Amino acid sequence: MMRLIEKGLMYGNLYHVSSPALVARYNRALERLSGKQTALTDFHIDLSGYAPEIGVELDDPLYLNPNGCNRQFILLSTEQKTAPLLESKFSTSRGILRRFIEENEAQLFALTARDAVAGELVNSVYSVNSAADLFDMRRVTIEADTTGGHVAEAAKLSDMIEEFRTRDDAWWDDVLIAEMITLAKTTGDVTRAPIRLSKDSYDQENFWTAHFGGLYVFRSVDHPAAITVGPKEDLGELPINFTMSFSERNHIATFLAMNDLVEPIVKAKGINAAAILRQKLDFMIVDVAASAGINLTGLRRSDLRGLARRYAAELPEEFRVLNELLRWAEGGGPWPRIASGHPAYFYTLRAKPHKDRDLINMLLAELCPLDVRQLFICHKQLFYDSYATWPDEKKTYVADFLAREYQADKAGARAALFGADAPLSEPENEELGIVAQVGPWGRISISRDDGDDDEDDKRRRKGRKKKRRRDDD
Incomplete structure (x- = not known):
């Protein structure tokens, strides 16, 4: 695998964590999620905050993905949105995390400037004991907050401010005012700079999962079906019209054609x-x-x-x-x-x-x-x-x-x-x-028959450079 790593084809574009401050934030978030910490002072994390080095250290490649069905995440920077998602068990996980970061980028940028954001992709299934359990996963909700609870405290302060504004006798409530002042020291002025993360739910109708040797589930097509890499008899009864294995290539071809x-x-x-x-x-x-x-x-x-x-x-x-x-x-x-x-x-x-x-x-x-x-x-x-x-x-x-x-x-x-x-x-x-x-x-080109293609490439590159210069002018 070293060839792939050296050429940037594996573990490429991970976010490098090396400063003591970021390592400390990561450890606080990791302890909150899993009760563990890392002794490493230099590592690389993916979109979800998973570090291959820490996976080796803890001897647990799923230390942020317990039971392989509730992905947890640690955000130290919004730059993680361009990183790959390693050790993924569902094809939808990366898209959901990317969308969450993009929809909350301004808030996450401010929050990660002083603390790590930890969270989880929550669904109604906490372990996958049978293939039928996968069909209970229809919506995924993201729950997230800083390790210091800034989002929750900001929401609490916003409720207090609303109560203060609407309750007739709130001016004389010294306890309420004192609590508001205390929370504001942590959250800042939430009326001018609200701290709020969206708690949207994301559909998971059609997806691939690594569970049970690999399974593709299509529920929101005209003719729903499940396609398994291994024998379909090993899956038991599934709550879907058709189940087929990779050995049933005619059936797979028919499924793809019928659903266009x-x-x-x-x-x-x-x-x-x-x-x-x-x-x-x-x-x-x-x-x-x-x-x-x-x-x-x-x-x-x-x-x-x-x-x-x-x-x-x-x-x-x-x-x-x-x-x-x-x-x-x-x-x-x-x-x-x-x-x-x-x-x-x-x-x-x-x-x-x-x-x-x-x-x-x-x-x-x-x-x-x-x-x-x-x-x-x-x-x-x-x-x-x-x-x-x-x-x-x-x-x-x-x-x-x-x-x-x-x-x-x-x-x-x-x-x-x-x-x-x-x-x-x-x-x-x-x-x-x-x-x-x-x-x-x-x-398209894999190899060349002669040197002419090299000259063609040079001419194309030269032409593109000239075009860029004209565009810049």
């Missing part, structure tokens, strides 16, 4: 379908070659073609069918009929634009594990789990590829896959790339 959730890549607008298919085929060649112990460093596309010929007998069935589809997309072959039960079927799809497109792309990534770039973008935890099992040659190739291609244009890759307003996309500092130059899984 996906579209073929070759029919999607504004993308280069042939280049996307070529990229997927390259990853399949890399997987076979790496298993054979081939050094993949510095491979060009011509080298990959040579490896495809050399290991043609070992290439998966998905490769043959996607190659036929590629020939059609390039105008040189007949339209291949790909049945929904075929291993290549889900490689030909992407989510349509709708509110659950991130969840659908996550599902497709898990159904298409050989497309490692899609897996990294859409289902990072599964990518990390898979990466740990790969041959060293594949680890090196994939890490280098992602650092070179994905890191170079993350905003463009996400915009092409999710759309510019994707709710789960992370803010980037890079300029948004031209969508037409990227496919739904990011930049």
Whole structure:
């Protein structure tokens, strides 16, 4: 995993905690939530305040997520909103936390200037003992306050002020006035600078959970269903119309089609379908070659073609069918009929634009594990789990590829896959790339046949610099 960490592909964009004041605030919040403290003086935290270093120290990767169903959080800064959410058990958790911070950013900025804010994503389920318990999770409410209770005290002071203004004899109530003065020393003038955090509830209708080996739940679609990675018999009876496992690929395809959730890549607008298919085929060649112990460093596309010929007998069935589809997309072959039960079927799809497109792309990534770039973008935890099992040659190739291609244009890759307003996309500092130059899984080119593409890239970069200078003028 060190390759990924060094290249910023794992534990990237975490918030660094190193000052004694921030460490002390973190410990106060941690003790309030879990009764524990850390002896570390330097660590990195994610969106929820979880630190991988502290997880190792406490030997508990769920020290802020008891039972994996009530995520707790510690906010030291509103800058945490750009961080990833590690050890997530529900696909909705990151979006809910991000939305909470954005909706209360001014208040949280003021509160975290002097104290940590601690809270919890509260639902009606406190432990998941059976898969049916997951269906009781319909709404999530965030409860939060500083470790000093400033929000609660401000609410109490506001009530006292209202009573003072409306009660006829309040002017003579010395006890009320004294309590107001005492609270105001802590909260400040709440009439001019109110301290209030919204306590909104967030729907959790369609989601993925890591519980029970991985389960996708779709309740707010026309034809509700649950899709489990493992055998559906292990889940018991569920309160939903249909349950299917990953082995029932025909049923999954029918579900996606009936609810109009996906579209073929070759029919999607504004993308280069042939280049996307070529990229997927390259990853399949890399997987076979790496298993054979081939050094993949510095491979060009011509080298990959040579490896495809050399290991043609070992290439998966998905490769043959996607190659036929590629020939059609390039105008040189007949339209291949790909049945929904075929291993290549889900490689030909992407989510349509709708509110659950991130969840659908996550599902497709898990159904298409050989497309490692899609897996990294859409289902990072599964990518990390898979990466740990790969041959060293594949680890090196994939890490280098992602650092070179994905890191170079993350905003463009996400915009092409999710759309510019994707709710789960992370803010980037890079300029948004031209969508037409990227496919739904990011930049298309994996390797080059010759040096001409390098010169093209230089000319494009030079042209973009000139355009930026004209815009600045």
